[in-house]
Amino acid sequence: MNILLLEDDPLLSKILTKHLTQKYTVTSVYDGDSALEIIENKKFDLLILDSNVPGISGLELIKELRSYNNTTPIIMITAYQDTIHLKTAFTHGCNDYIKKPFELDELDMRIVNISRTFNIEQNQAIEIAKDTFFDALNHKITKNGETFPIAKKESEFLNYLAINRNRTVSKEELTQNLWSFDNMPSDATLRVYIRNLRALIGKKTIETIRGMGYRLVS
Numbered sequence: 001m002n003i004l005l006l007e008d009d010p011l012l013s014k015i016l017t018k019h020l021t022q023k024y025t026v027t028s029v030y031d032g033d034s035a036l037e038i039i040e041n042k043k044f045d046l047l048i049l050d051s052n053v054p055g056i057s058g059l060e061l062i063k064e065l066r067s068y069n070n071t072t073p074i075i076m077i078t079a080y081q082d083t084i085h086l087k088t089a090f091t092h093g094c095n096d097y098i099k100k101p102f103e104l105d106e107l108d109m110r111i112v113n114i115s116r117t118f119n120i121e122q123n124q125a126i127e128i129a130k131d132t133f134f135d136a137l138n139h140k141i142t143k144n145g146e147t148f149p150i151a152k153k154e155s156e157f158l159n160y161l162a163i164n165r166n167r168t169v170s171k172e173e174l175t176q177n178l179w180s181f182d183n184m185p186s187d188a189t190l191r192v193y194i195r196n197l198r199a200l201i202g203k204k205t206i207e208t209i210r211g212m213g214y215r216l217v218s
Contacts, residue, residue: 001025001045001120003111006035006061007077008053016048018177019104021163022156023137032056036064044072045120046111049094051078051085059085059092066093073114077102128162128216129205136162141200148200153178157193161206161216170213 001024007013008030020026027042029035033055039047047065049058056064062074076094078085089097095117096110114120125133125142133142139155141148150158156178161169175184194214198206207215 001111001115002043003027003046003048004029004035004039004044006030006032006047006049006053006058008050016104016107019107022159025163030054032058032061036061039065039070039072046114047072047074048107049074049076051076051080051089059088062089062092062094073118073120075107075110075114126162128158129201132201132205134158134162134201143200150196150200154193154196158197158201158216161214165216166218168209168212168215173213 003020003024003026005013005016005020005026005028007016007028010030013028013030017026017028027038027044029038031054035047035049035053036056049061051058058076058078062076065072065074073096074094075096075098076089077098077100078089079100080086081099086097096114098107098110125135128134131144134140135142136155136159139150139152141150157174160174160178171187171190174190179185194206194208205217207217209215
């Protein structure tokens with residue numbers, strides 16, 4: 001699933017992006033004008049829009065999109081607690097509404113509900129090597145028609161490399177985005193993940209860039 005996230009709070013945007021990229025492909029922007037420009041040039045399965053952002057507001061963005069028949073499902077997030085904004089959001093055409101502060105699990109449930117309502121395919125396996133496909137949502141790799149389940153953390157590891165394909169990702173970036181501060185993995189643990197994944201997708205698919213990190217190559 002391809003998601004556009006419009007959130008102007010840098011910390012919240014980072015938290016949401018880190019969480020959502022474990023399952024989905026996420027494009028993050030911080031102002032309404034940038035969001036509108038990207039939406040006009042790229043197809044998304046879901047829009048998650050903060051109502052109060054710089055430039056065109058989230059509410060105005062919904063109204064603008066619906067005015068030219070963009071029917072992409074929209075979840076509005078906001079700090080407003082009154083029902084006036086709730087009514088306005090639905091009147092403009094949002095499909096769901098979540099108030100800050102909220103738990104990440106609540107957002108997950110709303111995304112799943114939107115997916116079911118609009119028949120959005122969440123299970124979008126991506127090809128990561130010849131005849132080799134990776135399903136991040138269900139944590140499995142299919143190679144030459146045969147399916148192999150992988151551990152959740154290995155799936156998150158590979159998904160992060162896939163999102164950043166052809167870019168060298170440092171060990172520090174990986175650990176900061178995939179592990180909590182009090183549960184950081186050792187270098188040996190990282191090497192085990194790499195070894196296990198290479199055994200399935202091919203040794204040359206994940207490159208080790210000495211002194212820098214890892215890279216998933218096309």
